[in-house]
Amino acid sequence: MATNAEIAARLMQIRKLMELAGESFYKYMAFEKAAASIESAAPLDDVIAAGELLALPGIGKSIAGVIEQLVATGTADLLDDLLARYPPTILDLLAVSGIGTKTVATLFESYGIASLDDLERAIADGRFEGAPRMGPKTIANWKRGLLAYRGRLRRTPLPEALAIAREAIAYLREGPPLERLTYAGSLRRQERSVGDIDLICTAADGAAAIAHFVAWERAAAIVAEGATKASLWLADGLQIDLRVLPDHLYGNLLQHFTGSREHNIKLREYAVRRNLRVSENGILNLETGDNLTCAHEADVYAALGMAYVPPELRSGLDEIELALAGTLPVLIEKDDLRGDFHMHTTWSDGDDSLEAMIAAAAARGYAYHAISDHSRSRGSFGLDRARLREQRAAIAALGNRYGIRTLCASEVDILPDGTLDFDDATLRELDFTIASVHTAYDQDRATMTARLIRACENPYVNLIGHPSGRGYAEYTFDLDAVFTAAARTGTALEIDGQKGRLDLPDPLARRAKACGAMLCVDSDSHRVGDVSDVEFALGQARRAGLTKDDVLNAQPLDAVLAFVAAKRGRAG
DNA sequence: GCCGTTTTCGGCCCGACTGTTTTCAGTCG
Structure with missing residues (x-):
C-alpha cells in the first residue's frame, strides 16, 4: 500500500524526467501540480475506491490513469519509458545548487554524465575546459554546490531555523538603519522544517543593508549579491536570503516572500483574470497602468477582494477559494x-x-x-x-x-x-x-x-x-x-x-x-x-x-x- | 496536461541575479 507521499514523489520523478526529455513546460508542470494535490488529498486508496480521483484539483484523465497505475503496480508505463532513457541517479544532479534541468540534459547528452560521482570525476579531469557556457566561475559554483549537497542532506527543523533567523536579524539591526525587518518564507508559515531562511527588510539605503548582510561573520559563502537581494550560506550549507525594498512596498514584499510558491501562483492566476499583475513591486493594473503599493500585507489581499489569508494557511490548496468566499477558519491565536x-x-x-x-x-x-x-x-x-x-x-x-x-x-x-x-x-x-x-x-x-x-x-x-x-x-x-x-x-x-x-x-x-x-x-x-x-x-x-x-x-x-x-x- | 465569474480552446505567476554573453539563457525562489 503506497502512501500519498510516495505517489507524489513518483509524479515528481516523472515531472523532472519529462523536463529533461524536453517536454513542454506546461505539460510537466501539470505533473508538479498533480503531485502537490495528491500530497494534501485524503488517502488515495479511499479516493480511488470512491471514484473521486478526477475531482481532485489538477488531476485530469491522463494523470489519473498514471496515478491508478502507480497505486496498483508501483510504477507506470510513462515512468518506465522515461527510466529507459535516463538512469535514476541523474536526478541527484538536480539537487546541486546552480544545476538545473538544462544543464543536466547537456551533461548527460554531451558528456555521458548521469550521477554526482560522474560529475565530480569530470570536473577533476578538467573535461569542461574550453566548453561553451562552462567557464571557471560556473565550474567553481558546481564544486561549491557539490560540497554543500554532500554536507547537507536534511531540512532544518523549525525551532533551529528560527533561532538562526533571530540571530541574523539581531546582526542586521546592528548595521545601517533599517525600517521594517522580519523573516518570511516557510519559517513564517510555520512549516515543521525549512529548506532555507528568507529575510526581508525595508530601508532607505538598500545597498548599505546588503553590504552589511554579506559581511556577516557567520557567512561561509556568498551565493549571490545584487542591488536588492543577496544570498549566503552558513558553514553547514543552510542558505539565508535577504531582500530589501523601499518601505512603501513592505506589504507587497512580505506577501511575496512568505509564499508558498503554490499559493502565490494561484493568487496571481486569480489576479491575472482580473487584469492585475501581482508581484513584490506592487499590484499593477494592466488596463490603467496604475501600480498599487501596499504598506501592509493585509492591503494586498483586500485589493484583490478577498479575506486576509494567515501565513500558516498559504499552502496553495483551497485557501484562495475560501478567502474569496469569506469562509476561512478563524485560527486559534x-x-x-x-x-x-x-x-x-x-x-x-x-x-x-x-x-x-x-x-x-x-x-x-x-x-x-x-x-x-x-x-x-x-x-x-x-x-x-x-x-x-x-x-x-x-x-x-x-x-x-x-x-x-x-x-x-x-x-x-x-x-x-x-x-x-x-x-x-x-x-x-x-x-x-x-x-x-x-x-x-x-x-x-x-x-x-x-x-x-x-x-x-x-x-x-x-x-x-x-x-x-x-x-x-x-x-x-x-x-x-x-x-x-x-x-x-x-x-x-x-x-x-x-x-x-x-x-x-x-x-x-x-x-x-x-x-x-x-x-x-x-x-x-x-x-x-x-x-x-x-x-x-x-x-x-x-x-x-x-x-x-x-x-x-x-x-x-x-x-x-x-x-x-x-x-x-x-x-x- | 489542466482548466473555466472572458468555459471546450487558448491560455497558463513574476522577477532578481549570475556568467558569459554582445542581448540572454539558466537558475532560483
Whole structure:
C-alpha cells in the first residue's frame, strides 16, 4: 500500500524526467501540480475506491490513469519509458545548487554524465575546459554546490531555523538603519522544517543593508549579491536570503516572500483574470497602468477582494477559494491559550523546580496548567504513587501564591499491551492524565493501533501525548481508527511543542479534527525557558486550520474539568 | 496536461541575479 507521499514523489520523478526529455513546460508542470494535490488529498486508496480521483484539483484523465497505475503496480508505463532513457541517479544532479534541468540534459547528452560521482570525476579531469557556457566561475559554483549537497542532506527543523533567523536579524539591526525587518518564507508559515531562511527588510539605503548582510561573520559563502537581494550560506550549507525594498512596498514584499510558491501562483492566476499583475513591486493594473503599493500585507489581499489569508494557511490548496468566499477558519491565536497541560519539573526529568515551573506558567498569563511528570517506569526519574502524593502536597503547600490553578497530573507510560503504568486507583487521585508511548516503538501497525485505542478507552486518560511519535520514533498506526477512538471516548490528542517533536504534525492534526477529536496545544517543557515552546505547537495547530473551539486548553477551566468528569462519568 | 465569474480552446505567476554573453539563457525562489 503506497502512501500519498510516495505517489507524489513518483509524479515528481516523472515531472523532472519529462523536463529533461524536453517536454513542454506546461505539460510537466501539470505533473508538479498533480503531485502537490495528491500530497494534501485524503488517502488515495479511499479516493480511488470512491471514484473521486478526477475531482481532485489538477488531476485530469491522463494523470489519473498514471496515478491508478502507480497505486496498483508501483510504477507506470510513462515512468518506465522515461527510466529507459535516463538512469535514476541523474536526478541527484538536480539537487546541486546552480544545476538545473538544462544543464543536466547537456551533461548527460554531451558528456555521458548521469550521477554526482560522474560529475565530480569530470570536473577533476578538467573535461569542461574550453566548453561553451562552462567557464571557471560556473565550474567553481558546481564544486561549491557539490560540497554543500554532500554536507547537507536534511531540512532544518523549525525551532533551529528560527533561532538562526533571530540571530541574523539581531546582526542586521546592528548595521545601517533599517525600517521594517522580519523573516518570511516557510519559517513564517510555520512549516515543521525549512529548506532555507528568507529575510526581508525595508530601508532607505538598500545597498548599505546588503553590504552589511554579506559581511556577516557567520557567512561561509556568498551565493549571490545584487542591488536588492543577496544570498549566503552558513558553514553547514543552510542558505539565508535577504531582500530589501523601499518601505512603501513592505506589504507587497512580505506577501511575496512568505509564499508558498503554490499559493502565490494561484493568487496571481486569480489576479491575472482580473487584469492585475501581482508581484513584490506592487499590484499593477494592466488596463490603467496604475501600480498599487501596499504598506501592509493585509492591503494586498483586500485589493484583490478577498479575506486576509494567515501565513500558516498559504499552502496553495483551497485557501484562495475560501478567502474569496469569506469562509476561512478563524485560527486559534496565542492569546486564546488559557493553560498548558504538559510540563515537567526536577521531580522527574525536568531541569527546573516545581515552583519555578508554576511561576513560569503564571508569567505567561495562563489561568491553569498541569504538572505532568513521568510515571514510575521511566527509568530512575519516574514517580511512583507515593511520590505523586508527595508532589500533590508540595503543590498544595504553595497555595495560590502565583494566581494560577495547578492541576496535579502525570504523563503515564502506555505499556506495550496498551495498559498503563499506573492502576486506576492511582489515576483517580489525579486531576488530569496524559498517556504517552515511550517504549516498544517497533511494534507492527495493528499492535500499535490496538495499544493506542486501549489507552483512549481508559476512563482516566484525558490526553494522548505526542501521539504519532514523529520526530522521535516513526511508528505507524491506523490514524483514522485511533483518532476516531479518541473522539468517541472523549480523549484529547496533543500537539506537542517540544523542539524536535512538533507532534501531531499539522496534516495529522487536520485529520484528527476531521475525525471529531479534541486537540491540545502543549509545551512539553522541561525547563522554564521552554514553556514558550507551546508556540511551535500553536503553529502546527494553525496550519491544521484549528479554531479555539477545537483546542481543549483554549477553554475555561470549568470546561476542562467538565471534559475530565464527563469521561469518568461515562465509565460509571 | 489542466482548466473555466472572458468555459471546450487558448491560455497558463513574476522577477532578481549570475556568467558569459554582445542581448540572454539558466537558475532560483
